[in-house]
Amino acid sequence: MSRRRNLALGAAAVACAVVAFPLAATGSSSGPRKDPKPTWTPGTLAYPPPPENPQLATIHKLEARSLSAAARGKVTPTADRTRLTAVKASEARCRSAWITIGVRNASAKAAYSDLTADAGPLKVSRPVFSTYVPASYEARVQVKVAVPDAVAPGEQRLRLSVGRERLTVPVTVAAPGPGLDNLACGRRATASSQDASGRYPAASVTDGDTNGETFGVGNGWNDATAYKWPDTLDVELGKARRIGRVVLHTLGSNRYAVGKYGLRDWDVQVRANGSWTTVARTRGNASVRVEQSFAPVTGDAVRIVCLGSNDNRFSRVIELEAFAPKS
Numbered sequence: 340m341s342r343r344r345n346l347a348l349g350a351a352a353v354a355c356a357v358v359a360f361p362l363a364a365t366g367s368s369s370g371p372r373k374d375p376k377p378t379w380t381p382g383t384l385a386y387p388p389p390p391e392n393p394q395l396a397t398i399h400k401l402e403a404r405s406l407s408a409a410a411r412g413k414v415t416p417t418a419d420r421t422r423l424t425a426v427k428a429s430e431a432r433c434r435s436a437w438i439t440i441g442v443r444n445a446s447a448k449a450a451y452s453d454l455t456a457d458a459g460p461l462k463v464s465r466p467v468f469s470t471y472v473p474a475s476y477e478a479r480v481q482v483k484v485a486v487p488d489a490v491a492p493g494e495q496r497l498r499l500s501v502g503r504e505r506l507t508v509p510v511t512v513a514a515p516g517p518g519l520d521n522l523a524c525g526r527r528a529t530a531s532s533q534d535a536s537g538r539y540p541a542a543s544v545t546d547g548d549t550n551g552e553t554f555g556v557g558n559g560w561n562d563a564t565a566y567k568w569p570d571t572l573d574v575e576l577g578k579a580r581r582i583g584r585v586v587l588h589t590l591g592s593n594r595y596a597v598g599k600y601g602l603r604d605w606d607v608q609v610r611a612n613g614s615w616t617t618v619a620r621t622r623g624n625a626s627v628r629v630e631q632s633f634a635p636v637t638g639d640a641v642r643i644v645c646l647g648s649n650d651n652r653f654s655r656v657i658e659l660e661a662f663a664p665k666s
């Protein structure tokens with residue numbers, strides 16, 4: 340299948356993502372012709388206008404049971420975790436953590452809302468998220484919380500606000516102790532092949548950015564040998580390091596579902612004295628983030644041997660992390 344065909348499929352996926360999102364309420368996978376009518380007041384628009392950057396946000400139907408009595412009838416900030424840890428890593432670009440924040444509209448009317456995110460001395464990649472949210476929906480966006488050089492390990496807070504409604508997420512700035520420092524971050528990454536467009540560089544799998552929403556615009560590797568396996572992705576660690584854990588982030592986003600585009604089967608290998616040894620295996624994966632611990636080994640490079648993806652077409656990896664054992 341040609342590259343042009345591939346891009347066309349990508350465009351179709353975007354169209355489906357926009358047109359079909361009312362289906363999120365029903366869980367249906369039927370095509371656009373069977374879409375239920377929008378439940379919000381359409382006004383002059385057939386569908387709600389997209390958020391500021393549709394590639395970076397997604398809108399979900401609220402789960403009624405998740406609404407506390409206090410939240411009913413309100414527009415409130417949300418976060419996908421109750422606590423965040425950002426390691427003050429040796430490599431500056433990895434002194435950060437990602438979190439998904441959002442605006443939940445539990446009122447009876449659609450709303451335009453400004454979500455503000457303030458983390459004090461920590462830097463939030465997107466301090467203001469302005470979005471339209473239909474009644475009973477939630478709009479979400481991923482943001483990076485970075486730790487500047489001057490901030491010492493300790494406790495900080497991410498404060499989210501929508502109007503008078505507040506949500507605070509504690510943020511632990513951790514020292515890069517054993518098992519916490521990503522040894523792959525900033526290291527040289529190469530692959531058996533990479534897409535010739537330059538938009539899917541292997542080097543981006545060690546840049547500290549795990550956000551799959553920016554796949555295709557520089558973040559994330561895509562190989563160049565469609566339907567051919569295996570593909571390999573190597574990260575040089577610079578010197579022999581003791582490794583006990585690897586985290587692989589494959590493609591999964593609002594635009595590209597992990598169950599369709601994510602890496603499915605792979606081996607993790609470590610190189611010692613020029614020889615590769617398999618230390619972990621994954622089969623049948625459908626998750627964006629896969630963490631694997633194994634008996635600690637010493638090596639100077641980590642390799643992912645890609646054996647299959649969920650569309651059986653290309654290998655796609657957003658980030659690869661390697662850690663020392665925790666003790």
Ligand SMILES: [Ca+2]
Nearest residue numbers: 543548657658
């Ligand atoms: Ca990356």
